[in-house]
Amino acid sequence: MTSRSTPEGPAAPRRRGRPSRAGTPDGPDARTRILRAARTEFAERGYDRTSMRSVARAASVDAALVHHYFGSKDGVFAAAVELSFEPALVVPQILGGPVEGVGERMARYFISVWENPVSRAPLLAIVRSALTHEAAAEVLRGFLLHKLLERIAAELDVPDPTFRAELAASHMVGIAILRYVVRAEPLASADPERIIALVAPSIQSYLARGAADGPAPAD
Template sequence: MTEHEQPPTRRRRGRPTGARAGDSGTRERILGAARGVFAERGYDKTSIRAIAKAAEVDPALVHHYFGAKEQIFEAAIEVSFAPALGVPDVLAAGPDQVGERLARYFLSVWHNPATRAPLLAVVRSAVTNETAAGVLRGFVLRRVLLKVAGELDLPDARLRAELAAAQLIGVVLVRYVLKVEPLASATEEEIVAYVAPTIQRYLTAAE
């Protein structure tokens, strides 16, 4: 362990401010290692110790930057879901063809293997672990669903946003996890053609 980076002598709560040069690089390194370990083993089987080992730092340094495993997972989600955070912007452009724009945007994020793999890893952890599900729920609510619902001037705004999300999540689950044909090999445009009216209705139709 002697070659491992040691935690700062004076422990501070939360993220250090006025940090030494290299602090930000260390935090990023730990976060990158954490994402890899979470993706490989799932939330359940990931330990602070394993993350520290993968990042080649002392476990105390992991605690120093992030706190408990739950907080590290939250930070990892923040990175993995960065592309999903564009969803409210898609909506803010107005209700015209929002179903089509949103379906196309969502499918393109999942189509790209570089953005899909970390998303799938987070979904796998959330499906198998209650704590991970809770962290994901809080994140998706705060960062996506509430913002989408805020754009809707309709009754049941949150329920509508969630049903639209449910349709899109269901599609990627059948397409990329269960890999059922023909949905697994359909082009994005074939899927958009069918799914866009569904999303459009949930987000704009007063009924």
């Protein structure tokens, strides 16, 4: 092993072996950088034109590292969706208050994610892709239903939790498409608080009727 001298004195000898991970593309923050790059790529290029290589270039890593972490484009797409919604943090928040407020908390969370410019762009790409690509639609269904709404309905111990979760998802995704994708007026320019107030009772009925409100009225 050799060392180089500097004006201040001899430099520390270089050690053999793997380089430090902290400042290299495969360092501990590489996965986060890949996900952030993926969100931007899907938002700007769409599902079709985004590739594992384009994500790797945007994250300044080797494409093999993207494959290592996520396996496929669908895998990195799914992880990017989850990064936008953060279910591990959201589900406890929605379930943490009184059952009577589940619908309002769910509606407020969903609208707030779309109103945030940082998360809106990748979500637009996700919804647009889901309308035309089955793989993207499967990712969105899997996340929105299985990781978010079904978990909430199941924790509330209501009948038919999957069916109720699908009804809630259809309502909220429909609002997202009309307000943020199609931009139908007057919904597109309506105050978010007005939307939350009008939507919350329906979401409450889907997710929590039978848990705290008693049985649904007979037809």
